[in-house]
Amino acid sequence: MSTFLLEIVTPDHLVYAKQVHSLTVRGAEGDLGILPGHIPLVTPLQVAPMIIKSDNGATTVAVHGGFIEVHKNKVTVLAESAELPSDIDLERAEAAKERAQRRLQSRGKQDEIDHRRAELALQRAVTRIKVSTKKGQ
Numbered sequence: 001m002s003t004f005l006l007e008i009v010t011p012d013h014l015v016y017a018k019q020v021h022s023l024t025v026r027g028a029e030g031d032l033g034i035l036p037g038h039i040p041l042v043t044p045l046q047v048a049p050m051i052i053k054s055d056n057g058a059t060t061v062a063v064h065g066g067f068i069e070v071h072k073n074k075v076t077v078l079a080e081s082a083e084l085p086s087d088i089d090l091e092r093a094e095a096a097k098e099r100a101q102r103r104l105q106s107r108g109k110q111d112e113i114d115h116r117r118a119e120l121a122l123q124r125a126v127t128r129i130k131v132s133t134k135k136g137q
Contacts, residue, residue: 002036006052008061008077015082016052016061023075024051025068032068034075041070045079047123049131060085062131064124088132097125 006023008016023034026048045066052059066079100122103114 003054004034004036004038004072005074006077007074008050008063008079008082010066010079010081012081015079015084018054020052020054022053025063025077026050027068034068034070037072038070038075040072041068043068045077047120047127049127050077050082060131062088062124062127064127083128083131085131088128090129090132093125093128093132096121097129100125 003019003021006016006018006020007014021036025032025034026046027043028046029043032043045063045068047064050061050063052061062083063077063079064081066077066082069076069078100118103118104122
């Protein structure tokens, strides 16, 4: 089966660099599947799990925004942050989810910026929880 090089890069470090068979990400317009030989593409990414399929099975990565750049034999994900399941502290993610939900419920005292920050924090926490609970799959 044909493969392509996938690199996931954050401002801090290289998170992932391996040959893969396919990749599923959530772009600005919805879910996007990438296979070897995909047409060139650059699009922003949403906060969502990314599913990578390789010879070692499926791996899910928590991606928190950024961009994806697709070339024929290489895909680069430039993410604001990205976490492998083994890097996620599930208890911390659950606590962050609860804090964000409380902030959203007390919206009457918040301005729009605080509300948007709470929504993004909730999305990141939910993504981490989803990815973390898929460790054994």
